[in-house]
Amino acid sequence: MSRDVPDTTAPERQILQDLLNDNREGLLECVSGLTEQQARTRLVASLTTPMALVKHAAFAEKVWFHVTLPGRTRAEVGIPETIDESFKLEDSDTIASLVAAFRETCAESDRIAAAYSLDDVGEHSRLGPVSLRWMYVHMIEELARHAGHGDILREQLLASRS
Template sequence: MASHLTAAERAQLDRFLDDGRLEVVKTLAGLSEEQARRRLVPSLTTPLGLVKHLTFVERIWFQVVLLGRTRAELGLPEEVDPTFVPDPGDTVASVIADYEQVCTESRLIAADFDLDHEAVHRRFGTLNLRWIYLHLLREINRHAGHADILREQLLASDGEPVETP
């Protein structure tokens, strides 16, 4: 049995978060700029927009909630919907780079706190880092699933082979 299967709770949570983060990035692999921005559903959801949104999510939970920085200080919107909309200058490469950078920052921030560390969220109130990890696992993996389905639809509609990244 591999050691990560019996590792301590924190190591397992970190591993699962990183696995989910990687899956999100992989959904953009091989997509053209147009495909990554194409909307297939009535909502603002696109593959590129999902990664953009998850970049926002990482900043909220680690920089705002854990470090106490403000949305204004970080240039983050107050509403969630705009976080799904790529800027005109965004590219697949730039959105991935931003996401990977913020994930690195999140890892470094989280490393300074134990899982029982309490923080205050403006809507949920007091919660601990363990809850943040579990919430992020749920959110990242839900959106990875959305992105994977959109990827399949995009490739199939463009007559390209549908392969799992």
């Protein structure tokens, strides 16, 4: 699937936001064209499935932009304490519900981040002080990695269907 190339000469913050948005969309492509059953299929020993990657990505967005940046707790935000829990799918989870939740989470992440400068610092429970700039770079990295995982899983699932 083809996405627009972000402006490569934009100011730093716009570049970071554009790359983050691009990787968000790349991650969502991993569930595109899959059935609900395919999107839940485990092809690896971990809980990683295309749907679980989307659910985990929403969790990661919340950890950094909803918890760390404004100084809230995971309980306040309503997310699990462990990463493994963020991959667990509920029977009620669907592709559509997880995509909608992810998009809503990302929109809220963008609203929260807009109130801060790139040099502003939040306190992460494990890493200590981290700047918003670092959070952007980390999320770009994390979503790119998971989009790659999802792309491979999607390719395997679609190949098994033919």
